[in-house]
Amino acid sequence: MNPMTYAIIRHRLYRIIDEAIITLKHVSGSAITNEGHDLMVSLYRADGTLLMGGVGFLHHLTSASEACKAIIRKFEGNINEGDVFLLNDPYTAALHTSDVYLIAPIHFNGELVAWSACFVHVYDIGAMNPGGFSPDSRDIYTEGFSSPGMKIIERGKMVQGALDTMLNMVRSPEMVMLDIRSMIACNNVAADRMKKLMNKYGKETVDKASKRLINESEERFRQRLLELPDGEWQARQYLSANDETAVVRLTMTKKADTLTFDFSGSSEQSRYAVNCTKWASLGGLFAPLFPLLCHDISWNEGIVRAVKMIAPSGTIVNCNRPAPVSVATVGAIQSVNNAACTTIGKMLASSEKYMNQASAVWHANHFSIFKFGRNQHNVESIGIFTETFAGAGGASTFADGVDVGGEIPNPISRMANVETVEATFPIRYLYRRRRKDSGGPGKWRGGTGGEMAVVSHKAPDGGIHFVISGKGSKHPMSEGLAGGFPGATNSYLRVTGDESDNQKVEQIQWGVYPLMGNDQLHVDWNGGGGYGDPLDREPELVARDFSEGLISKSSAYNIYGVVLNDEGELNKEETVLLREKLKMDRIKKLEVSKK
Secondary structure, three states, X not given: OOHHHHHHHHHHHHHHHXXXXXXXXXXXXXXXXXXXXXXXXXXXXXXXXXXXXXXXXXXXHHHHHHHHHHHHHHOOOOOOOXXXXXXXXXXXXXXXXXXXXXXXXXXXXXXXXXXXXXXXXXXXXXXXXXXXXXXXXXXXXXXXXXXXXXXEEEOOEEOHHHHHHHHOOOOOHHHHHHHHHHHHHHHHHHHHHHXXXXXXXXXXXXXXXXXXXXXXXXXXXXXXXXXXXXXXEEEEEEEEEOOEEEEEEEEEEEEOOEEEEEOOOOOEOOOOOOOOOHHXXXXXXXXXXXXXXXXXXXXXXXXXXXXXEEOOOOXXXXXXXXXXXXXHHHOHHHXXXXXXXXXXXXXXXXXXXXXXXXXXXXXXXXXXXXXXXEOOOOOEEEEEOHHHHHEOOOOEOOOOOOOOOEEOOXXXXXXXXXXXXXXXOOEEEEEEEEOOOOOOOOOEOOOOOEEEEEEEOOOOOOEEEEEEEOOOOOOOOOOOEOOOOOOOOOEEEEEEOOOOOOOEEEEOOEEEXXXXXXXXXXXXXXXXXXXXXXXHOOHHHHHHHHHOOOOOHHHHHHOOOOOEOOOOOEOHHHHHHHHHHHHHHHHHHHHHHHO
């Protein structure tokens, strides 16, 4: 087809998604959506295959494709123009019950030609714990409303009975309905723009361009794989939840123009809600693959064709119903993200052509803390601390990671302003800042994470409560590359009592806790992984990090082998001697271990 026409259609598909996302954010009243960007919008072919992946959490691009296919199977012969379907069952396609997919067929002249799909983390889903992450759940039945697919709009008219049934099961039904309406508006915009595109260029031309786009992505991705070395690369993630530690093991094999991700050897499914289903694991490995290997390729079905996943049934990465999965997005799915990021980084670092695109793991350990209770406006409110979306960048082969720099699986993630949170909830921030010694040491340092502390403030009930699904305080998860150290672990502290001898500091991780009176909640989150040996880092860069408060003097000395005086000035001669000593100590330890 005409190259100019093809380019225009391709760019117009991008813009359709952008316009739909803007609509979703403008209609939504939830900070997790319009500030944290916990969302996704994408376009799919008539058969449900991915046509154009949008931004947001990239785990959902392939999962929403499966959701479209599930709707096609379930409602064959009853898919009409103006219909909208809801799906949030994790064992059908969704990641967890709180991530509600709204899927809408797009018709042109009476023919089904495409689908639009979007999701947001809804305000509440009726789980036994408020907000959707339900650490107390031991099965799917206590994790809230769950549908394998139902019609909520029939030929343009609301199916009020279906919506009423869902809203009857959730806290704050008004806010949940606003989430639903934001996604309806999003899909309406996507459908309207797709129809206008076909009106202008014709259905056949748009269809031809869509096929070419998918084939082009497959060709370009397979060509890139051919340019990379064949081999096997492994990663291992330790995932702690409450009193249990699970292991996610990955062997990634690259052969010719294909990639295989094999999770054999991973732990059996957990009794806690950190499990994920096979569709969630598939989305989890694609979340870093799309930006790391295909940053300059359209994200669609063509890329998916070159990838195979092996995830044994009954494991933490492919659990069996009714295992609980409400914490999956910050649990096993994120460990799949991290392991895939590590193996892809190792493969890229093995290539002279692509080594500058290798990256250590970014922000490997989301924390999930939902606050709930009556706010200063005497309204019942539920919301997440969006600081976890601030993330931390992993180091590359030529530069430090970005401090508080987001994350790989969501290119547009961010945290809400302090003022937004304080205006909505009865809390006050004591501080929110970069966290010292959190970035993984290396020749290139991982980006720092952050730390925050809050107290209740003007709460009509004397305070509020919070739900914490805070895995990751026992084992570092932001892996480094090529000798780089991992980022720091997370930390969760609850301080109760007055500032006196009666004050108590408690490490917490899992469950529901009060934040009353003068109680304080302190949260530290992980930094990105480092790249290369810390002893190879330029001493001047270490001195700069110390002067900016990013590392401590003890880390400079013991990890980087850099000697600084009390004013932070570099002593070059003593630094050379110290680094030689530290390297000799390594050699002695290695010799002892061999004996």
